[in-house]
Amino acid sequence: MHIPDGYLSPSTCAVLYGIAIPFWYGAFARVKRLLNTRLVPLLAVASAFCFVIMMFNVPLPGGTTGHAVGVGAAAVVLGPWASMLSVSIALLIQAIFFGDGGITTFGANCFNMAIAGSLVAHFVYRAIAGRSAIPSSRRVAAAALAGYAAINVSALLTACELGIQPLFFKDASGTPLYAPYALHIAIPAMMLGHLTFAGMAELLVSGGVVAYLQKTNPALLGQKPSASKAQAYFPTGGGWKATRPLWIRVALLMLLTPIGILAAGTAWGEWGARDFSDPQMRQQITAASGNLAPPSAQPEGLARLSSLWAGPFPQYAPPFVRHPAFGYVMSAMFGTGLILGAFLLLAWITAGGRPSDASQASP
Amino acid sequence: MIRTRGKSRGAVERTLASFVDAIEHAFYAEQIAKENGLLQKLDPRLKILAILPLIVIAALARRLSVVAAPLIKKKVVAMLSKVPLSTLAKRVWLGVLAFTGIISFPALFLTPGRVVFSLPLVGWIVTEQGLRAAAYLILRAETAATFSVLFVLCTPWNKVLKALRVLRVPLVLVVILGMTYRYIFLLLRNAHDMFTSRRSRMVGRLDGRQQRRAATASAGVLMSKTMQLSADVYMAMRSRGFQGEVYALDDFRTAWFDWAILGLFTMVAAAALWWGR
Numbered sequence: 001m002h003i004p005d006g007y008l009s010p011s012t013c014a015v016l017y018g019i020a021i022p023f024w025y026g027a028f029a030r031v032k033r034l035l036n037t038r039l040v041p042l043l044a045v046a047s048a049f050c051f052v053i054m055m056f057n058v059p060l061p062g063g064t065t066g067h068a069v070g071v072g073a074a075a076v077v078l079g080p081w082a083s084m085l086s087v088s089i090a091l092l093i094q095a096i097f098f099g100d101g102g103i104t105t106f107g108a109n110c111f112n113m114a115i116a117g118s119l120v121a122h123f124v125y126r127a128i129a130g131r132s133a134i135p136s137s138r139r140v141a142a143a144a145l146a147g148y149a150a151i152n153v154s155a156l157l158t159a160c161e162l163g164i165q166p167l168f169f170k171d172a173s174g175t176p177l178y179a180p181y182a183l184h185i186a187i188p189a190m191m192l193g194h195l196t197f198a199g200m201a202e203l204l205v206s207g208g209v210v211a212y213l214q215k216t217n218p219a220l221l222g223q224k225p226s227a228s229k230a231q232a233y234f235p236t237g238g239g240w241k242a243t244r245p246l247w248i249r250v251a252l253l254m255l256l257t258p259i260g261i262l263a264a265g266t267a268w269g270e271w272g273a274r275d276f277s278d279p280q281m282r283q284q285i286t287a288a289s290g291n292l293a294p295p296s297a298q299p300e301g302l303a304r305l306s307s308l309w310a311g312p313f314p315q316y317a318p319p320f321v322r323h324p325a326f327g328y329v330m331s332a333m334f335g336t337g338l339i340l341g342a343f344l345l346l347a348w349i350t351a352g353g354r355p356s357d358a359s360q361a362s363p
Numbered sequence: 364m365i366r367t368r369g370k371s372r373g374a375v376e377r378t379l380a381s382f383v384d385a386i387e388h389a390f391y392a393e394q395i396a397k398e399n400g401l402l403q404k405l406d407p408r409l410k411i412l413a414i415l416p417l418i419v420i421a422a423l424a425r426r427l428s429v430v431a432a433p434l435i436k437k438k439v440v441a442m443l444s445k446v447p448l449s450t451l452a453k454r455v456w457l458g459v460l461a462f463t464g465i466i467s468f469p470a471l472f473l474t475p476g477r478v479v480f481s482l483p484l485v486g487w488i489v490t491e492q493g494l495r496a497a498a499y500l501i502l503r504a505e506t507a508a509t510f511s512v513l514f515v516l517c518t519p520w521n522k523v524l525k526a527l528r529v530l531r532v533p534l535v536l537v538v539i540l541g542m543t544y545r546y547i548f549l550l551l552r553n554a555h556d557m558f559t560s561r562r563s564r565m566v567g568r569l570d571g572r573q574q575r576r577a578a579t580a581s582a583g584v585l586m587s588k589t590m591q592l593s594a595d596v597y598m599a600m601r602s603r604g605f606q607g608e609v610y611a612l613d614d615f616r617t618a619w620f621d622w623a624i625l626g627l628f629t630m631v632a633a634a635a636l637w638w639g640r
Contacts, residue, residue: 004463005511006503010422028536037606038597040535044542045550045593049585051543052550055381058578070582077586089543097520097544098388099455099512103415104422171425173476173492178422178503180470180496208579209586217587 001069001151001158001190001198002094002109005102007179008161009169016161017107023115024088027081046082047089050074054090058201067198069113069154072147072206075121077213077220083122087114108161112154121150121206134218140211147206148199152191155198159183159190375558375565375577382555386548391450395516400444402517406621407526413628414514415530420635421506427495429638430502441509444517455512456505463504467497520544525615534610546592553588557581 008016032039053070074083088110094100101109128142163183166176181189213220275281277297285294396403402410424430441451476492515523524541528534561577569577 004459004504005418005507006422006463006500008422010419013422037601038593040539040542041596041600042593044539045546045589045596047539047543048546048550049589051547052554052585053582055385055551056378056554056578056582058575073582073586077590089540092540093544093547096511096523097392097515098385099508099515102507103418103511104507171495173495175476175492175495175499176470176474177425177496177499180467180474180493180500185469185473204575204579205582208575209583212580212583213586216583217590220587220590 001113001155001194002091002101003105003112003158003162005104007102007165008105008108009165009178010104012161012165012178013104013107016105016111020088020107020111020115023084024110027084030081031085043082043085043089046074046078046086047093050086050090051093053205054094056205058204068147068201068205069117069151070202070205071113071117071150071154072121072125072143072202073209075118075150076125076143076146076206076210080118080122083118084110084114087118108158112157112161116157117150117154120153121146124149134221135214139214139221140207143210144203144207147202151199151202152194155190155194156187159187162186162190375562375574378578379555379558379562382551382558386551388454389520389548392516393519395446395450396519398445398517400446400517401440401624402444402513404620405517405624406615406617407518407522408529408615409617409621409625410514410518411526411529413625414510416632417628417635418507418510420632421503421510424635424638426638427498427502429635430499430506432635441513444513446513446516450516451509451512455508459504459508460501463501464497467500470496470500522615542596546596549592550585550589554581554585557584 031043035042050070053073054067056068056070058068069087071083071087074086078086091101091109091114092106095103095106095109125142125146128145129136129139132138132142160183162179163181163186165178166180166182169177171177179186210221275285282294405413421430438448441448471489471493472487474490474493474496476490479489479491479494481488518526521541524537524544527537527540558581561581
């Protein structure tokens, strides 16, 4: 999953550095405020741990072995902010000193594994673990699924970044300049390995570490912040105050969604049935498909199935909104709200119908 | 250090081998960095400013000849820096070729374009665009990886980290990176000892479930040791008067030679940028 140099265009790398930097800055400021003078030694040793854990070979069912990134275990024990910093530092050392992952693609690798991975692992763990007791097997399952979800979300992001390269970056003859596989190839190719072997390795390490710590060092999984040494160093407390920087970033990303309007043409493979009869769109499809002309008529299946479901916000433009940029922002708010609602519902169900208290539900 | 080889290596042996590989890699880099070669003499800050643009330009170039041209320059620089070409071939070129070659191979057949030939028996069609796409990917990866490795092999790690400040990396982060690098080897040693002691007590072969339990328990032990170590290091730093401020000794000296080499690299980078548009 470590993307080497040369696989992503410099502009993609720049965008992903741009997305990662606010997260690094916010995480660093937050962890520094919480740890004060403990910041340097704790972050250094935690990063070294993340590096070493990436070298563990985990035996998988079927006789093979796999490596874990360790982001699930790191997010559970250290919390999302310290986890994203520690994994980022480990990735930087890997890239600089051991040539694993590129320099230009470092931002992308950190965004995929350290940032998105830590956040996904943290939220999945919190949603499933709920307020269960420290020795509960539910926490083991929560950590295992958190690791599994984190590594697969990271893999999906990686596949998307690789898959968009041939859509946007080709030379005059139609030769892809960077990763040559489009989304329909990149996503299955990447996800097949991660939904099975790599995901299994992460699942086993995350669940196994939590199961081991439950028996030997439960303070590291302490439910109450004062009961946990790790919590004292790297609090992961919930509530508005704790997650405020994250919400601010999410809001900022929502406000930036209209940038998509600047992109010329349409995304490869996301054509509507009518696009096949529009001469201008046909030219765009031909240019984006290696000069292969699309079928002259609407594909029958596409025409039939495309009318089955019409989204409430087609093309990210709600019918009642006139300004396209505002439509994008509204769509982002609506989508984010739906995701949050789904997670809250999941948390409520897994907590047995009790009202969820974020500050108590944190590990 | 115990090094195990063989076809039927288990997870314990594989993990041990990866630990040893990492430590060997670091030792080897330290040895090369002590040589009296071209890149070793350069001020690390200027070395970053010289090499980083070349990595970026290798990614930016839209002509195969421009992406491939630095391969010749890299060979010359490697020889002048007393980095054996066999080392580069083994550690970089063959590794990147194998990894990226496998990844780019299907592109020969899957990229639409002008047909060059078709494979006999299976009838798969190889396109010109597919060949060029694979060449782009492999050459970019080779070029970037070689420059990165040359830089790291020819610069002691503590100077690499200090030199990062030229890129406006905050000092506290540079210090954390330096400490991380040191503690990686301590934790590698700890983990190596854990696995070796376990292996020395093993009489037969563990089944898959036992191996998984051993691996995850080792990870848990390492996590506990890490947290304990961080507390110990913190107390040690506090007892020596650490109050949160970090300092770094800046012992870099630049001479006309450094600026001349930087100028040469910059001219090459500018020419590559111009021709590779």
